Amino acid sequence: MLAQETSQLLKKHQIRLNRRKGQNYLINNHILSRIVENANISDSDVVLEIGAGIGTLTIPLARKAAKVVAFEQDKRIIHLLQERLQELEIYNVEVVEGDATKMEFPYFNKVVSNLPYQISSPITFKLLKYDFDYAILMYQLEFAQRMVAQPGTSNYSRLSVMMHLCTHTELLFKVPPNAFLPPPRISSAVIKLTPRKNPQVEEFFIKTCRALFQHKKKKSGKALLQSFHEISSSNLEKREIRDIISKIDNKLTEKRVFKLEGEEILIISNELKDLMNNPS
Template identity: 65%
Template structure:
């Protein structure tokens, strides 16, 4: 059983997992197999895995892919992974001891990872800077729900908005907290992310969306005025004058109900007005 094997490896190597670092290891072989199946790997694929740990996912990925780039920040755990790979005579895995948020990745065409949850947001947007086919990723359930939320839904957020532009996100299945050791406090979910390679989001749009969604339950007018400092360095009077020139129907709408195209319109008009 996967749970027995995991506990044995941890004990033999005197490893104590730190939940604060997102070190929750998958111990459910059925979930593991489902993730690998959804990755649809072939001998042509180079897979990036972030948070490889002791190789629970790395090893089955290596059995199906041409190469696996396994990123693990903890040096002691990375050493255990290298030892396991050597013992199993697996030679198509490159172990990178690095902070995934800060390091540059070599070539890959798929991403398959049980992500360390504390880096969910920065690593997701970092991945979208690369050209790849698709990713199968595990997140905290709440984060995954925000990724797929639609305008008007309670989970709709700036993350939902950005993902609607940057990629196609599909919720594949939920994962119980009991599928991990140690148990995290909440459930998880596995998603499939297909990047949109034809869309570029500029920095100004990011600023506008941040200003809006800091007050997502408010009307657009009030949200912009309350956080205009996120967009431009102007005084309150000038900010009010700029905002007053926007479309009244948009200004009176609730931020949480704005669809992505409407946020793009607001951003475009503000960019023109501020110039």
């Protein structure tokens, strides 16, 4: 039913979807129901949706929430969405035209989105700057697997560390390509992301993490030495950098980057920052 309705709407408005813009619309009723069910929306919730499209998620969310703030960038799609909302007499949706990566978000307490895959990373990190209860988000499967990866596994990355320290992240279920129109070339997954209160993550930590994961299979001490430019632009000589790193807990600098727990990287970052601020 959803597949037929989507095709008819797009045909009626002479709209051809663009994969490059991440316009892969959900056409599977069962998957849609599971997303809405996991969002557990109440009539006091204000829901943020990014990439609203023709309202596949917007409409069922609006029927449960106090309000939905729906971001959409494509003017043709916005016209279609507004027309649908008017026909269905749904008046609690604020449609916002523009690039969600560049705009401030109004108040919301939950996020439910089938994210355009090309903005997955910037939107995820942007969301973490806001205070909200939790998010139910659709990602490319590979990206989702990196989000929840554990130390020592092949998918473990800088993203995994950031998600572990800043959120509780759970992969709820996988979604096959044929659940979308047009079908993407890859599978997808739905993630539940719950922000942690007062995460101990700051800019210096982010730089340290980036430096380490440029050499994820090397020992962390060597990785820091080789990518120290990511952490500091000061003109320290290599022997000075080596001297600073040698004072960090040896158990951690001898450990390979992809085996470090997020908390261990936090210790490395804090020790490194102290040593650089107090070199003596």
